[in-house]
Amino acid sequence: MALRIENIGSSLKESSSEDVKDVKVNGVILTGKRTVHNQFLKFAGVDNKAMIDIHGKTMIQHVIDALNESRYVENIYLVAPEDFEAMPFDSKKPLRVIPCGDTAVESLLKAIYGSGEAQKVVITTCDNPLFRGFMLDEFIQRCLVADADFCYSVGRKSVISASYPEVKRTYVQAKDDGYTGANVYFVDKKGFSADEEMLAKIDSYRKTPWKYVKLIGRRPLLKFVLKRITLEDVEKRASEIMGCRFRLIPMPFPVCGIDVDKPGDLVLVRKLMQGSGWQRSLLRMAS
Numbered sequence: 104m105a106l107r108i109e110n111i112g113s114s115l116k117e118s119s120s121e122d123v124k125d126v127k128v129n130g131v132i133l134t135g136k137r138t139v140h141n142q143f144l145k146f147a148g149v150d151n152k153a154m155i156d157i158h159g160k161t162m163i164q165h166v167i168d169a170l171n172e173s174r175y176v177e178n179i180y181l182v183a184p185e186d187f188e189a190m191p192f193d194s195k196k197p198l199r200v201i202p203c204g205d206t207a208v209e210s211l212l213k214a215i216y217g218s219g220e221a222q223k224v225v226i227t228t229c230d231n232p233l234f235r236g237f238m239l240d241e242f243i244q245r246c247l248v249a250d251a252d253f254c255y256s257v258g259r260k261s262v263i264s265a266s267y268p269e270v271k272r273t274y275v276q277a278k279d280d281g282y283t284g285a286n287v288y289f290v291d292k293k294g295f296s297a298d299e300e301m302l303a304k305i306d307s308y309r310k311t312p313w314k315y316v317k318l319i320g321r322r323p324l325l326k327f328v329l330k331r332i333t334l335e336d337v338e339k340r341a342s343e344i345m346g347c348r349f350r351l352i353p354m355p356f357p358v359c360g361i362d363v364d365k366p367g368d369l370v371l372v373r374k375l376m377q378g379s380g381w382q383r384s385l386l387r388m389a390s
Contacts, residue, residue, distance in 0.1 A: 123247050128223040130176035131214040132166050134183040136203055146366045153183065153229035155363065157373055162363060164192060165232035171195050172236020175243045176225065180218045182210045208303045215290050226288040232372060233358035234287065237389045242287055242352060251350035252294035256285035258360025259353055266357035270371065278331045282351070285359040296346045318344060356388050
Protein backbone atom coordinates (compact mmCIF):
# COMPACT_ATOMS: atom_id res chain seq x y z
CA MET A 104 0.00 0.00 0.00
CA ALA A 105 1.49 3.32 -1.06
CA LEU A 106 1.82 5.97 1.60
CA ARG A 107 1.04 9.63 1.13
CA ILE A 108 4.21 11.63 1.68
CA GLU A 109 4.10 15.40 1.77
CA ASN A 110 6.94 17.28 0.12
CA ILE A 111 9.41 18.51 2.72
CA GLY A 112 12.04 19.55 0.23
CA SER A 113 13.81 18.20 -2.81
CA SER A 114 15.77 15.72 -0.70
CA LEU A 115 12.55 13.80 -0.04
CA LYS A 116 12.56 12.73 -3.68
CA GLU A 117 15.59 10.64 -2.83
CA SER A 118 13.61 8.63 -0.28
CA SER A 119 12.97 5.83 -2.75
CA SER A 120 16.69 5.21 -3.28
CA GLU A 121 18.13 1.87 -2.25
CA ASP A 122 20.31 3.27 0.53
CA VAL A 123 17.24 4.68 2.34
CA LYS A 124 15.13 1.59 1.73
CA ASP A 125 17.81 -0.69 3.13
CA VAL A 126 18.54 1.27 6.32
CA LYS A 127 17.83 -0.62 9.53
CA VAL A 128 17.30 1.04 12.88
CA ASN A 129 16.72 -0.18 16.41
CA GLY A 130 13.40 0.70 18.02
CA VAL A 131 12.99 1.71 21.67
CA ILE A 132 9.90 2.14 23.85
CA LEU A 133 10.16 4.22 27.04
CA THR A 134 7.87 3.16 29.89
CA GLY A 135 9.09 4.83 33.07
CA LYS A 136 8.99 3.52 36.62
CA ARG A 137 6.10 2.08 38.57
CA THR A 138 4.25 4.46 40.88
CA VAL A 139 1.26 4.34 43.22
CA HIS A 140 1.00 8.11 43.73
CA ASN A 141 -0.52 9.02 40.38
CA GLN A 142 -4.23 9.81 40.12
CA PHE A 143 -4.42 8.78 36.48
CA LEU A 144 -2.91 5.37 37.23
CA LYS A 145 -5.37 4.93 40.08
CA PHE A 146 -8.17 5.70 37.62
CA ALA A 147 -6.77 3.11 35.19
CA GLY A 148 -6.18 0.52 37.93
CA VAL A 149 -2.47 -0.08 37.22
CA ASP A 150 0.88 0.99 38.67
CA ASN A 151 2.57 1.57 35.29
CA LYS A 152 0.74 3.18 32.38
CA ALA A 153 2.34 0.68 29.99
CA MET A 154 0.01 -1.96 31.44
CA ILE A 155 -3.27 -0.10 30.83
CA ASP A 156 -5.70 -2.30 28.93
CA ILE A 157 -6.99 -1.09 25.57
CA HIS A 158 -9.36 -3.58 23.98
CA GLY A 159 -7.72 -6.71 25.32
CA LYS A 160 -4.08 -5.63 24.91
CA THR A 161 -1.80 -3.68 27.17
CA MET A 162 -1.01 -0.22 25.87
CA ILE A 163 2.65 -1.10 25.44
CA GLN A 164 1.73 -4.16 23.36
CA HIS A 165 -0.01 -1.86 20.87
CA VAL A 166 3.26 0.09 20.58
CA ILE A 167 5.30 -3.12 20.25
CA ASP A 168 2.96 -4.11 17.42
CA ALA A 169 3.67 -0.83 15.64
CA LEU A 170 7.44 -1.40 15.82
CA ASN A 171 6.92 -4.93 14.50
CA GLU A 172 4.97 -3.48 11.56
CA SER A 173 7.82 -1.12 10.62
CA ARG A 174 9.97 -2.12 7.67
CA TYR A 175 12.93 -0.22 9.14
CA VAL A 176 12.98 -1.46 12.76
CA GLU A 177 15.23 -4.49 13.27
CA ASN A 178 15.37 -4.94 17.07
CA ILE A 179 13.09 -3.70 19.86
CA TYR A 180 14.20 -2.51 23.29
CA LEU A 181 11.98 -1.64 26.25
CA VAL A 182 13.41 0.87 28.72
CA ALA A 183 11.36 -0.37 31.64
CA PRO A 184 11.36 -1.81 35.17
CA GLU A 185 13.45 -4.99 35.32
CA ASP A 186 10.45 -7.22 36.00
CA PHE A 187 9.20 -6.47 32.47
CA GLU A 188 11.71 -9.12 31.36
CA ALA A 189 9.37 -11.82 32.71
CA MET A 190 6.28 -10.51 30.94
CA PRO A 191 4.96 -12.39 27.89
CA PHE A 192 5.07 -9.64 25.29
CA ASP A 193 4.30 -10.70 21.72
CA SER A 194 7.00 -9.72 19.24
CA LYS A 195 8.19 -11.26 16.00
CA LYS A 196 11.36 -9.18 16.23
CA PRO A 197 14.03 -9.64 18.91
CA LEU A 198 12.95 -7.85 22.10
CA ARG A 199 14.90 -7.14 25.28
CA VAL A 200 14.55 -4.96 28.36
CA ILE A 201 16.92 -2.16 29.42
CA PRO A 202 16.37 -1.12 33.09
CA CYS A 203 14.93 2.38 33.15
CA GLY A 204 16.67 5.36 34.76
CA ASP A 205 15.54 7.47 37.70
CA THR A 206 14.45 10.34 35.41
CA ALA A 207 13.00 10.68 31.93
CA VAL A 208 16.30 12.03 30.62
CA GLU A 209 18.29 9.14 32.11
CA SER A 210 15.90 6.72 30.44
CA LEU A 211 16.24 8.57 27.14
CA LEU A 212 20.03 8.38 27.27
CA LYS A 213 19.83 4.68 28.15
CA ALA A 214 17.58 4.25 25.12
CA ILE A 215 20.12 5.93 22.87
CA TYR A 216 23.32 4.35 24.13
CA GLY A 217 22.01 1.01 25.39
CA SER A 218 20.08 -0.04 22.30
CA GLY A 219 22.65 -2.18 20.53
CA GLU A 220 25.25 -1.36 17.91
CA ALA A 221 22.97 0.21 15.30
CA GLN A 222 23.91 3.83 14.62
CA LYS A 223 20.30 4.92 14.16
CA VAL A 224 17.59 4.61 16.80
CA VAL A 225 13.89 5.47 16.77
CA ILE A 226 12.37 6.06 20.21
CA THR A 227 8.75 6.33 21.26
CA THR A 228 6.75 6.07 24.47
CA CYS A 229 4.43 3.43 25.89
CA ASP A 230 1.51 5.90 25.92
CA ASN A 231 1.47 6.29 22.12
CA PRO A 232 -0.84 3.42 21.07
CA LEU A 233 -2.39 5.19 18.06
CA PHE A 234 0.97 5.47 16.26
CA ARG A 235 1.13 2.64 13.70
CA GLY A 236 3.91 1.06 11.68
CA PHE A 237 3.27 2.97 8.45
CA MET A 238 3.33 6.25 10.40
CA LEU A 239 6.59 5.23 12.03
CA ASP A 240 8.08 4.38 8.64
CA GLU A 241 7.13 7.74 7.20
CA PHE A 242 8.69 9.49 10.20
CA ILE A 243 11.89 7.44 9.85
CA GLN A 244 12.01 8.11 6.12
CA ARG A 245 11.69 11.85 6.65
CA CYS A 246 14.43 11.73 9.28
CA LEU A 247 16.78 9.83 6.98
CA VAL A 248 16.62 12.60 4.38
CA ALA A 249 16.61 15.48 6.89
CA ASP A 250 20.41 15.56 7.35
CA ALA A 251 20.08 15.66 11.14
CA ASP A 252 21.46 13.97 14.25
CA PHE A 253 18.36 14.35 16.41
CA CYS A 254 14.78 14.59 15.13
CA TYR A 255 11.52 15.03 16.99
CA SER A 256 8.04 14.45 15.59
CA VAL A 257 5.35 17.10 15.96
CA GLY A 258 1.63 17.14 15.24
CA ARG A 259 -0.11 20.11 13.63
CA LYS A 260 -3.05 21.71 15.41
CA SER A 261 -4.88 22.22 12.11
CA VAL A 262 -4.56 18.53 11.23
CA ILE A 263 -5.47 17.17 14.68
CA SER A 264 -8.38 19.58 15.29
CA ALA A 265 -9.89 18.94 11.86
CA SER A 266 -10.36 15.25 12.69
CA TYR A 267 -10.61 15.34 16.49
CA PRO A 268 -11.88 18.75 17.66
CA GLU A 269 -12.51 17.35 21.15
CA VAL A 270 -8.79 16.64 21.73
CA LYS A 271 -7.12 19.02 24.18
CA ARG A 272 -3.37 19.37 23.65
CA THR A 273 -0.68 21.86 24.63
CA TYR A 274 0.33 23.69 21.44
CA VAL A 275 3.16 26.08 20.65
CA GLN A 276 1.78 28.67 18.24
CA ALA A 277 4.15 29.23 15.33
CA LYS A 278 3.77 31.49 12.29
CA ASP A 279 1.97 28.90 10.18
CA ASP A 280 0.25 26.62 12.71
CA GLY A 281 0.18 25.33 16.27
CA TYR A 282 2.45 22.39 17.08
CA THR A 283 2.45 19.69 19.74
CA GLY A 284 4.93 16.92 20.50
CA ALA A 285 4.13 13.55 18.90
CA ASN A 286 6.38 11.47 21.19
CA VAL A 287 8.65 9.92 18.58
CA TYR A 288 12.38 10.69 18.36
CA PHE A 289 15.07 9.69 15.88
CA VAL A 290 18.76 9.71 16.79
CA ASP A 291 21.83 9.21 14.64
CA LYS A 292 24.44 8.30 17.26
CA LYS A 293 27.33 9.28 15.02
CA GLY A 294 26.60 13.00 15.33
CA PHE A 295 24.45 13.13 18.46
CA SER A 296 25.74 14.86 21.57
CA ALA A 297 23.91 15.36 24.84
CA ASP A 298 24.18 17.76 27.75
CA GLU A 299 22.19 15.86 30.39
CA GLU A 300 21.44 19.00 32.42
CA MET A 301 20.17 20.83 29.35
CA LEU A 302 18.05 17.86 28.27
CA ALA A 303 16.53 17.72 31.76
CA LYS A 304 15.62 21.40 31.53
CA ILE A 305 14.08 20.91 28.09
CA ASP A 306 12.05 17.95 29.34
CA SER A 307 10.80 19.88 32.38
CA TYR A 308 9.32 22.56 30.08
CA ARG A 309 7.13 20.15 28.07
CA LYS A 310 3.89 21.14 29.81
CA THR A 311 4.77 24.86 29.86
CA PRO A 312 6.14 25.34 26.34
CA TRP A 313 6.41 29.12 26.62
CA LYS A 314 9.42 28.50 28.89
CA TYR A 315 11.33 27.16 25.90
CA VAL A 316 11.63 30.76 24.81
CA LYS A 317 14.02 31.33 27.74
CA LEU A 318 16.44 28.98 26.03
CA ILE A 319 16.31 30.51 22.59
CA GLY A 320 16.94 34.21 23.31
CA ARG A 321 15.34 37.64 22.93
CA ARG A 322 14.82 37.73 19.18
CA PRO A 323 12.95 34.41 19.11
CA LEU A 324 11.03 35.63 22.18
CA LEU A 325 9.74 38.61 20.22
CA LYS A 326 8.84 36.41 17.27
CA PHE A 327 7.10 34.01 19.66
CA VAL A 328 5.04 36.79 21.24
CA LEU A 329 4.08 38.09 17.79
CA LYS A 330 3.32 34.50 16.66
CA ARG A 331 5.88 34.80 13.88
CA ILE A 332 8.33 32.15 15.07
CA THR A 333 8.98 29.33 12.59
CA LEU A 334 10.11 25.73 12.90
CA GLU A 335 13.38 26.80 11.28
CA ASP A 336 13.95 29.36 14.05
CA VAL A 337 13.48 26.66 16.68
CA GLU A 338 15.67 24.16 14.83
CA LYS A 339 18.53 26.62 14.42
CA ARG A 340 18.65 27.62 18.08
CA ALA A 341 18.09 24.07 19.34
CA SER A 342 21.00 22.88 17.21
CA GLU A 343 23.22 25.54 18.80
CA ILE A 344 22.10 24.63 22.31
CA MET A 345 22.43 20.87 21.85
CA GLY A 346 25.60 20.93 19.77
CA CYS A 347 24.15 18.69 17.07
CA ARG A 348 21.86 19.05 14.05
CA PHE A 349 18.27 19.16 15.31
CA ARG A 350 15.15 18.93 13.17
CA LEU A 351 11.41 19.00 13.84
CA ILE A 352 9.41 16.59 11.69
CA PRO A 353 5.75 17.59 11.17
CA MET A 354 3.51 14.55 10.74
CA PRO A 355 0.47 14.51 8.41
CA PHE A 356 -1.62 12.05 10.44
CA PRO A 357 -4.26 13.42 12.84
CA VAL A 358 -3.49 10.83 15.55
CA CYS A 359 0.11 12.01 15.81
CA GLY A 360 0.13 14.11 18.97
CA ILE A 361 -2.62 12.18 20.78
CA ASP A 362 -1.16 10.21 23.67
CA VAL A 363 -2.63 8.79 26.90
CA ASP A 364 -1.77 11.07 29.81
CA LYS A 365 -5.06 11.52 31.62
CA PRO A 366 -8.48 9.86 32.01
CA GLY A 367 -10.04 11.79 29.13
CA ASP A 368 -7.24 10.66 26.81
CA LEU A 369 -7.81 7.03 27.75
CA VAL A 370 -11.56 7.27 27.15
CA LEU A 371 -10.94 8.90 23.75
CA VAL A 372 -8.30 6.40 22.64
CA ARG A 373 -10.44 3.42 23.65
CA LYS A 374 -13.29 4.95 21.64
CA LEU A 375 -11.10 5.62 18.59
CA MET A 376 -9.64 2.12 18.56
CA GLN A 377 -12.98 0.38 18.95
CA GLY A 378 -14.13 -2.12 16.30
CA SER A 379 -13.91 -1.89 12.53
CA GLY A 380 -14.06 1.91 12.52
CA TRP A 381 -10.44 2.08 13.68
CA GLN A 382 -9.30 -0.19 10.83
CA ARG A 383 -11.16 1.95 8.30
CA SER A 384 -9.53 5.08 9.76
CA LEU A 385 -6.08 3.50 9.39
CA LEU A 386 -6.79 2.57 5.79
CA ARG A 387 -7.79 6.16 5.02
CA MET A 388 -4.65 7.54 6.70
CA ALA A 389 -2.38 5.07 4.90
CA SER A 390 -3.86 5.64 1.44
